[in-house]
Amino acid sequence: MKKRFTKKRSHDPIDVDITSLLDILTILLVFLLMSYNASDLSLDLTSKLDMADSNAQELTKFAPVLQVNKESTVFLNNKEIGRLPASGSMPELTAALKAQRTETQANNKKIRTPHKLELINLVVHKEMDYSVVQRVMNDSAQAGYSQFKFIVKGNY
DSSP, X not given: OOOOOOOOOOOOXXXXXXXXXXXXXXXXXXXXXXXXXXXXXXXXXXXXXXXXXXXXXXXXXXXXXXXXXXXOEEEETTEEEEEOOSSSOOHHHHHHHHHHHHHHHHHHHHSSSOOOSSEEEEEEOTTOOHHHHHHHHHHHHHTTOOXXXXXXXEOO
């Protein structure tokens, strides 16, 4: 004679603790909100400057815009600074960037949400030699701008 073992099934509801899941979702939500950029940057391009192509759409609105056209003329926020020399740095550019940084620091004291002081937008002609871009970046770094965003033409 065989014995049959039967389990008694309980119909009690199961409790699931979702506290840790809610903690993770809250952290994820805060992270996504902090990294969201809703700026609507618009640029007035200088003459003889053709931008490179890109699919990225993130822009930085409050950083200064440094433009270099095909003739190596440098513009800071649409104001002409001068022409890049054939070699070496451009002291006028470094001085103008330092003045821009000082102005941004003064504005940051007046507003609640300060703008990043080390970020600069770069717009260069698409056929520009990399050594020119490197010199502009070096002059920007000497003025205190250590983060660069290259603005290029989008295909959207």
